[in-house]
Amino acid sequence: MSLYQRACRVIPGGVNSPVRAFGSVGGEPVFIARASGPYLYDTDGREYVDAVGSWGPALLGHAHPEVVAAVQAAAARGLSFGAPTAAEVELAEAVRVRVPAAAKVRFVSTGTEACMTAVRLARGATGRDLIIKFAGCYHGHSDGLLAAAGSGVATQGLPGSAGVTEATAAQTIVVPYNDLHALAAALEAYAGRIAAVITEPAAANMGVVPPRPGFNALLRRLTSDVGALLIYDEVLTGFRVGPSGWWGLEQSGGERSNAAPGDTRPMPAPDLFTFGKVVGGGMPLAAIGGRAEVMDLLAPLGPVYQAGTLSGNPLATAAGITTLALADAAVYARVDEVSAALQAAIGEALSHAGVPHLVQAAGSLFTVFFGDFSGPVHDYAIAQTQDSAAFARFFHAMLDAGVALPPSGYEAWFLSAAHDDAALNRIVEALPGAAAAAGGAR
Ligand SMILES: *Cc1c(COP(=O)(O)O)cnc(C)c1O
Numbered sequence: 001m002s003l004y005q006r007a008c009r010v011i012p013g014g015v016n017s018p019v020r021a022f023g024s025v026g027g028e029p030v031f032i033a034r035a036s037g038p039y040l041y042d043t044d045g046r047e048y049v050d051a052v053g054s055w056g057p058a059l060l061g062h063a064h065p066e067v068v069a070a071v072q073a074a075a076a077r078g079l080s081f082g083a084p085t086a087a088e089v090e091l092a093e094a095v096r097v098r099v100p101a102a103a104k105v106r107f108v109s110t111g112t113e114a115c116m117t118a119v120r121l122a123r124g125a126t127g128r129d130l131i132i133k134f135a136g137c138y139h140g141h142s143d144g145l146l147a148a149a150g151s152g153v154a155t156q157g158l159p160g161s162a163g164v165t166e167a168t169a170a171q172t173i174v175v176p177y178n179d180l181h182a183l184a185a186a187l188e189a190y191a192g193r194i195a196a197v198i199t200e201p202a203a204a205n206m207g208v209v210p211p212r213p214g215f216n217a218l219l220r221r222l223t224s225d226v227g228a229l230l231i232y233d234e235v236l237t238g239f240r241v242g243p244s245g246w247w248g249l250e251q252s253g254g255e256r257s258n259a260a261p262g263d264t265r266p267m268p269a270p271d272l273f274t275f276g277k278v279v280g281g282g283m284p285l286a287a288i289g290g291r292a293e294v295m296d297l298l299a300p301l302g303p304v305y306q307a308g309t310l311s312g313n314p315l316a317t318a319a320g321i322t323t324l325a326l327a328d329a330a331v332y333a334r335v336d337e338v339s340a341a342l343q344a345a346i347g348e349a350l351s352h353a354g355v356p357h358l359v360q361a362a363g364s365l366f367t368v369f370f371g372d373f374s375g376p377v378h379d380y381a382i383a384q385t386q387d388s389a390a391f392a393r394f395f396h397a398m399l400d401a402g403v404a405l406p407p408s409g410y411e412a413w414f415l416s417a418a419h420d421d422a423a424l425n426r427i428v429e430a431l432p433g434a435a436a437a438a439g440g441a442r
Pocket of ligand 1: 111113140200
């Protein structure tokens with residue numbers, strides 16, 4: 001019996017998170033025994049160049065020796081105390097240095113918790129009930145945020161989730177991404193009732209779909225005008241696309257997506273941020289950060305309750321502190337460089353094989369959309385027109401050649417600073433064969 005068959009007997013679908021199953025590409029998921037730098041090793045000892053990076057956290061590559069040493073040292077001092085520690089203060093300070101608009105920070109264990117708490121906080125702050133989210137954005141699996149969600153929900157082709165009450169679903173208004181007219185119409189239709197708009201400031205869970213120029217700036221203005229909070233969900237982009245995430249790119253002017261044409265003013269900050277993935281360095285850790293007046297509404301100072309037995313635990317904070325300390329300019333430069341080289345090589349291989357496609361990027365994150373697109377993919381409806389069968393052929397050919405991609409066309413490729421030229425070349429060498437497979441050649 002394979003490990004997968006054994007897993008299926010004791011774990012629903014054999015996996016503990018649906019995106020890990022090969023649902024949309026077919027076949028059995030690969031079970032991983034260990035990982036190092038840019039490489040994964042399966043339970044049969046096969047080596048793969050990894051482009052999943054644990055779905056984001058592995059910015060420095062897997063099992064970075066300094067991160068592992070910090071976690072080991074922390075483990076020797078005790079796994080969890082249920083009492084405050086110096087490391088939590090240090091990590092909160094490190095987050096605030098990178099994202100000054102996150103004046104106060106609360107740590108939790110998952111991005112799901114962070115987004116759920118941000119929404120509760122927005123409701124507590126405004127006394128309003130409704131939230132607006134964008135179709136195709138993923139904000140974790142809390143009830144109110146599963147409507148038209150990206151990531152695994154998109155991969156499985158589900159409209160949302162069973163088990164969410166109608167009453168809960170009715171409190172989430174879903175609007176197409178990048179559609180300011182629809183947003184303005186929703187804000188008007190529910191005037192005075194919107195607590196918050198939550199967005200991925202560069203969407204990466206419906207495939208990578210960057211904001212149109214000016215979209216985020218107008219989003220900020222419209223939410224301020226109606227007294228709704230703006231929540232930037234940077235669980236995926238935070239500390240990955242740059243030292244302080246997408247917000248940092250917008251602030252530095254390196255990413256002009258914030259500015260309407262000709263507008264060079266710095267954009268006002270969102271009220272709240274959520275972080276996860278990289279900030280925990282591969283351990284279960286996530287965060288909510290934002291304006292002090294809003295954050296101070298959290299218990300024990302304020303009336304908005306939130307708690308966690310393992311929140312800010314010593315192992316996770318050790319991994320987070322060390323990861324952020326090591327994630328210097330050279331790390332981001334290398335990830336950008338590997339990403340750009342790969343995007344070019346993918347485009348070349350697919351064009352050469354005559355496979356219609358579109359490579360779309362936001363910072364170092366990118367997705368290959370298979371299919372004939374007349375323009376950019378700027379929302380979920382267009383992303384859903386991609387040719388998933390071509391992606392599945394491409395995916396399996398890459399896997400056979402020893403390259404592990406995210407097993408869904410709705411996900412970004414995640415690279416790391418540990419992807420040296422040898423690892424990069426192995427991906428590039430696998431591309432022509434996979435391009436031919438995507439085109440249908442045997
Ligand atoms: C991964 C992700 C989440 C959920 O985080 P978990 O740690 O998986 O709960 C939320 N928002 C975004 C944008 C994500 O990419």
